[in-house]
Amino acid sequence: MPGDLREVQDTWERLAQIDPLWAVLSEPDKRGRKWCPDDFLATGRLEIEHLLEDLRSLGFDGRESALDFGCGAGRLSIALAAGFSQVVSVDISPTMVETARTFAGGASNIRFIVNDRDDLSVLAPGQFDLVYSNIVLQHMPPEAAAGYIREFYRVVRPGGFVVFQIPSHLTEEWLPGGGGSVLPEEARAARVVVLDAPATLVAGQKTVVRLQVTNQSGVDWMQDLVHQINVGNHWVGADGVEILHDDARSRLPGSVRAGETCEVSIEICAPRVTGCACVEFDVVQEAVCWFADHGSIPARHPIAITAPISEEDVVESAPSAYPTFMMNGIPRDEVRDLVAACGAEVLDEAEHITEWVSYRYTTRLKD
Numbered sequence: 001m002p003g004d005l006r007e008v009q010d011t012w013e014r015l016a017q018i019d020p021l022w023a024v025l026s027e028p029d030k031r032g033r034k035w036c037p038d039d040f041l042a043t044g045r046l047e048i049e050h051l052l053e054d055l056r057s058l059g060f061d062g063r064e065s066a067l068d069f070g071c072g073a074g075r076l077s078i079a080l081a082a083g084f085s086q087v088v089s090v091d092i093s094p095t096m097v098e099t100a101r102t103f104a105g106g107a108s109n110i111r112f113i114v115n116d117r118d119d120l121s122v123l124a125p126g127q128f129d130l131v132y133s134n135i136v137l138q139h140m141p142p143e144a145a146a147g148y149i150r151e152f153y154r155v156v157r158p159g160g161f162v163v164f165q166i167p168s169h170l171t172e173e174w175l176p177g178g179g180g181s182v183l184p185e186e187a188r189a190a191r192v193v194v195l196d197a198p199a200t201l202v203a204g205q206k207t208v209v210r211l212q213v214t215n216q217s218g219v220d221w222m223q224d225l226v227h228q229i230n231v232g233n234h235w236v237g238a239d240g241v242e243i244l245h246d247d248a249r250s251r252l253p254g255s256v257r258a259g260e261t262c263e264v265s266i267e268i269c270a271p272r273v274t275g276c277a278c279v280e281f282d283v284v285q286e287a288v289c290w291f292a293d294h295g296s297i298p299a300r301h302p303i304a305i306t307a308p309i310s311e312e313d314v315v316e317s318a319p320s321a322y323p324t325f326m327m328n329g330i331p332r333d334e335v336r337d338l339v340a341a342c343g344a345e346v347l348d349e350a351e352h353i354t355e356w357v358s359y360r361y362t363t364r365l366k367d
């Protein structure tokens with residue numbers, strides 16, 4: 001297995017062991033094994049229902065065989081198995097595949113395969129009516145994603161459909177501007193509001209907090225490559241003494257104009273102490289200053305920190321418990337060239353915008 005795929009496999013295997021459903025659909029309020037499996041699987045049924053409606057409107061009539069590449073916990077495979085005689089589900093993580101197998105409950109028309117190769121040589125050519133891959137190709141190096149896309153067209157039958165999602169580029173809002181510019185003194189005025197944070201945490205536990213950040217100065221904040229403008233946090237004890245300086249960071253968008261407000265999430269980690277504490281959020285320009293040191297008023301949110309009491313608490317509270325998955329994209333023009341080079345045509349490109357501009361490409365291999 002190539003080295004960079006080993007890293008991908010390690011990350012997904014660890015995530016699958018810790019919290020497989022959240023790793024697939026990372027809703028902040030579902031972290032810590034909080035997804036109800038029925039609700040999780042229902043999202044897959046809805047997605048596949050819409051997919052098949054869209055495909056039929058484009059002339060797709062296959063019912064025999066589908067490939068779900070990067071099947072995760074089986075959310076899409078199980079839904080596909082209701083519409084196809086045979087589904088093949090491939091994933092790089094053995095634990096994801098085991099989870100999917102359990103959810104599939106012995107469905108006889110799904111074949112699960114753990115594949116850690118950078119190709120799909122485990123699959124014979126020209127066998128699928130449909131190849132589908134959603135929120136997978138973004139989590140690997142772009143060269144690996146391009147290699148799998150080529151393989152999709154090898155394993156689909158002539159006239160068959162290949163539908164895959166992959167980001168193209170970061171939105172302008174999230175692109176950093178120049179490098180090395182320091183905001184002037186009068187720009188260092190922020191209002192931070194905590195939108196959503198817990199009242200208690202276990203010592204060492206991580207949690208995602210949503211914040212609203214307003215640029216209260218008369219100067220536009222333009223993101224910088226070298227001196228990034230971030231929101232960060234410290235922890236302060238009940239006595240006002242700092243317990244932990246510099247916990248987490250989250251980048252602000254590419255620009256927050258004078259008077260503008262943006263929303264960001266930040267993953268904080270409770271210090272390994274118990275008792276009442278306050279988490280303090282402030283804007284920081286890296287290697288320049290915290291805004292609070294220049295008169296800006298940080299947001300404070302009280303959190304009671306408790307000692308771990310169960311095994312589950314301990315696992316959840318381990319600081320490195322959740323590894324971070326990589327996010328990558330391939331520019332849309334390159335994807336179009338790749339599809340054409342594989343002898344296929346693009347029938348539809350559905351745009352989806354988050355930090356990334358992403359596309360779901362619906363393509364058909366020419367007969």
Ligand SMILES: C[S@@+](CC[C@H](N)C(=O)[O-])C[C@H]1O[C@@H](n2cnc3c(N)ncnc32)[C@H](O)[C@@H]1O
Pocket residue numbers: 005008012013023024025069070071072073074075076090091092093096115133134135136139140
């Ligand atoms: C965000 S999950 C999506 C799962 C599924 N497609 C869904 O939407 O429910 C990403 C999945 O891609 C898998 N994956 C990542 N790299 C892969 C690779 N090179 N080959 C196969 N699966 C991969 C991960 O193990 C993980 O299960």
